[in-house]
Amino acid sequence: MGKILTAIGLMSGTSMDGIDAALLETDGENIIRRGPSLYVPYDDDLRGRWKQALQTAKAVVERGDRPGDLADAERVLTLCHAAVVKSFLARHNFKPDDIDLIGFHGQTVLHRPDAGVTVQIGDGPLLASETGIDVVYDMRANDMVQGGQGAPLIPVYHAALSANLPDGFAAPVVFVNIGGISNLTYVGADGVLSAFDSGPGNMLIDQWVEAHTGRAYDRNGETASRGAVVPDLTRRYLLSPFFSGNIRRSLDRGDFLPPEKGEVSLEDGARTLAHVTAASIVTLADHLPQPPRTYVVCGGGRLNPVIMREFADLATAKGARVVSAEMAGFDGGAMEAEAWAYLAVRSLNGLPLTYPGTTGVSAPVTGGVIARKP
Numbered sequence: 001m002g003k004i005l006t007a008i009g010l011m012s013g014t015s016m017d018g019i020d021a022a023l024l025e026t027d028g029e030n031i032i033r034r035g036p037s038l039y040v041p042y043d044d045d046l047r048g049r050w051k052q053a054l055q056t057a058k059a060v061v062e063r064g065d066r067p068g069d070l071a072d073a074e075r076v077l078t079l080c081h082a083a084v085v086k087s088f089l090a091r092h093n094f095k096p097d098d099i100d101l102i103g104f105h106g107q108t109v110l111h112r113p114d115a116g117v118t119v120q121i122g123d124g125p126l127l128a129s130e131t132g133i134d135v136v137y138d139m140r141a142n143d144m145v146q147g148g149q150g151a152p153l154i155p156v157y158h159a160a161l162s163a164n165l166p167d168g169f170a171a172p173v174v175f176v177n178i179g180g181i182s183n184l185t186y187v188g189a190d191g192v193l194s195a196f197d198s199g200p201g202n203m204l205i206d207q208w209v210e211a212h213t214g215r216a217y218d219r220n221g222e223t224a225s226r227g228a229v230v231p232d233l234t235r236r237y238l239l240s241p242f243f244s245g246n247i248r249r250s251l252d253r254g255d256f257l258p259p260e261k262g263e264v265s266l267e268d269g270a271r272t273l274a275h276v277t278a279a280s281i282v283t284l285a286d287h288l289p290q291p292p293r294t295y296v297v298c299g300g301g302r303l304n305p306v307i308m309r310e311f312a313d314l315a316t317a318k319g320a321r322v323v324s325a326e327m328a329g330f331d332g333g334a335m336e337a338e339a340w341a342y343l344a345v346r347s348l349n350g351l352p353l354t355y356p357g358t359t360g361v362s363a364p365v366t367g368g369v370i371a372r373k374p
């Protein structure tokens, strides 16, 4: 076993809803202890700012480009992450010296795997100087340089978690992250991974509900629960080449758009999009090496009962059971942040972050850039 490090992972995902922080003790292979976590939501101004950054980033040609106010957005985003680290430390009586490393995801503002470009804004050196802790950041880039899709990166952490699954879950167990976009990880009995993005997660529901009500998401699926699935709309999404073509492993936020306003009612739209989220996962699970028997669900979508009901119905019809990460003894909200702590330690130790079965890279590769504390 390698040296055990204490790392904080920081995740600001495609939903752009807030920052998750989580503590992990690990040698980069075994999970020694999952520690506390903290979620700090963005206010409406910040969410608006990151949405603007997605538009501005469309002008990026070289991944280091920071057109318009993108450099300023990067600075503000980094300072928000530094503030979260500081409150996390204060809350748990840690000093910066108690923490060996931060794994910093940053915010994806552009992801075009086919063009070989992925951009996560987030200034590692600034975060290291603000927090007084070494930072590993920019963990997707090297995978893409080596021919991978740059995402998903969480599968290697799912594999580590699968060693800690309680008894009683029928194999194969597949991890599902329902974030803005959803992704699947199958861990073979031989440890070989098969993983990919599986379609829109919550992002279309969020955009649809926000356009009608100004609310950021469909809390507890309340709007969707009052609607009905519209078959034509479902078909339109599921007929997308993403589902029928050869598997493209990773998606960008702009790859799927919500329906036009007025096309269907607010409630029917929310219900149909929740159904599409569930149906996407079950459809793409057909590409896994074996049919899943248990799905372990993490990410904010597990808190939407309509998505979970649709998912359970479709999975049951194929002989599988759907359980939340919590039912498997994990923390479904903090899992991505934990993963970024784990990846940071792997990066420091030169261990692979991605594999042919996860991002399509031709051989396992490490990644990440280290910024040392001053």
Ligand SMILES: Nc1ncnc2c1ncn2[C@@H]1O[C@H](COP(=O)(O)OP(=O)(O)OP(=O)(O)O)[C@@H](O)[C@H]1O
Residues within 6 Å of the ligand: 011, 012, 013, 014, 015, 016, 017, 177, 178, 179, 180, 181, 182, 201, 202, 203, 205, 206, 216, 217, 218, 219, 220, 221, 298, 299, 300, 301, 303, 304, 305, 336
């Ligand atoms: N109580 C709830 N009811 C319904 N939906 C919820 C609830 N809580 C969270 N969500 C959904 O979960 C989303 C956030 O999920 P999560 O934090 O997993 O996304 P993310 O990490 O940004 O995405 P990704 O994994 O794609 O990077 C919210 O935008 C919302 O749609």
Ligand SMILES: CC(=O)N[C@H]1[C@@H]2OC[C@@H](O2)[C@@H](O)[C@@H]1O[C@H](C)C(=O)O
Residues within 6 Å of the ligand: 013, 014, 108, 111, 118, 150, 151, 152, 153, 154, 155, 179, 180, 181, 182, 183, 197, 250, 251, 336
């Ligand atoms: C480019 C990018 O940020 N992709 C995200 C996004 O959100 C979910 C899905 O699409 C996944 O591929 C990835 O995030 C997770 C955490 C990952 O890399 O594993």
